[in-house]
Amino acid sequence: MNHIELPKNLFAGKTAVITGSSRGIGKAIAEEMALHGAKVVISSRKQDACDAVAAELNAKHGDGTAIAIAANISSKDDLQNLCNETRAAFGKITALVCNAASNPYYGPAGGITDDQFRKIMDNNILSNHWLTHMVSDEMQEAGAGSITIISSIGGLKGSNILGAYAISKAADMQMARNLADEFGPKGVRVNCIAPGLIKTDFARALWEDPETLEISTRRSSLRRIGEPEEIAGAAVFLASRAGGFTTGQTIVIDGGNTSSGG
Numbered sequence: 001m002n003h004i005e006l007p008k009n010l011f012a013g014k015t016a017v018i019t020g021s022s023r024g025i026g027k028a029i030a031e032e033m034a035l036h037g038a039k040v041v042i043s044s045r046k047q048d049a050c051d052a053v054a055a056e057l058n059a060k061h062g063d064g065t066a067i068a069i070a071a072n073i074s075s076k077d078d079l080q081n082l083c084n085e086t087r088a089a090f091g092k093i094t095a096l097v098c099n100a101a102s103n104p105y106y107g108p109a110g111g112i113t114d115d116q117f118r119k120i121m122d123n124n125i126l127s128n129h130w131l132t133h134m135v136s137d138e139m140q141e142a143g144a145g146s147i148t149i150i151s152s153i154g155g156l157k158g159s160n161i162l163g164a165y166a167i168s169k170a171a172d173m174q175m176a177r178n179l180a181d182e183f184g185p186k187g188v189r190v191n192c193i194a195p196g197l198i199k200t201d202f203a204r205a206l207w208e209d210p211e212t213l214e215i216s217t218r219r220s221s222l223r224r225i226g227e228p229e230e231i232a233g234a235a236v237f238l239a240s241r242a243g244g245f246t247t248g249q250t251i252v253i254d255g256g257n258t259s260s261g262g
Helices: 024-035 047-061 076-090 114-142 163-186 210-218 229-239
Strands: 015-019 039-043 066-068 095-098 145-150 188-195 250-253
Touching: 015 024, 015 076, 024 039, 024 047, 024 095, 024 229, 039 047, 039 076, 047 066, 066 076, 076 114, 095 114, 095 229, 114 145, 114 163, 114 188, 145 163, 145 229, 163 188, 188 229, 229 250
Parallel strands: 015 039, 015 095, 039 066, 095 145, 145 188, 188 250
Antiparallel strands: none
16 A cells, blocks of 8 residues: 655645635635645635735745635625636646635524525535536546535534524535535545634634633633634645545544533
């Protein structure tokens, strides 16, 4: 059996598109993939924020490492442009990380508006459906490729304050299983990562609340919340040859929150 190593040029000749990568988990994933030799596409809603991250990566890893393409995940046209511009700059897309998501409502299910519910479902499920199918043909033609959806442990358990968000994240896990089965015969792998509470701006309402933070850390085996960099390694694994036999899975990274009954 051939030994699988993780060299610094692990992703040499590879191109990764990461949505929501101007900050938080998405930025950490982009940084780690660039470190291992990938060409990375930084994407979020605001072009200036994307430009800043791309410039940072190019300064660190060499010009041409990263480009910035703004895209609103609620717009199918924006996502198609993201794919088209990536191909024009770097060629075929070999890895996709669907990290961007929305959660405009925090509270009991009875208080959510129809518009808020639809926004969560559209941005967290439909956008991933669009984007995965925008890249799947070229991956299947190449006989290889990796798609990773950033889900959440919210999709694994009930919630009385994040109900719609949890529904969307559970759907992402099922989407990964379905597409893994559909794309697998052509060598394309689809997986999810389900983080616990991570110190990002997106989750600020949770970790800045002392009561919520105390509950989360008290029930976690590691007794702390995570950092974005602690999610990035799993994304690198899933997109690399090391993860070549992993598909249809959800990797939980939560400091032991779910395993301890938190």
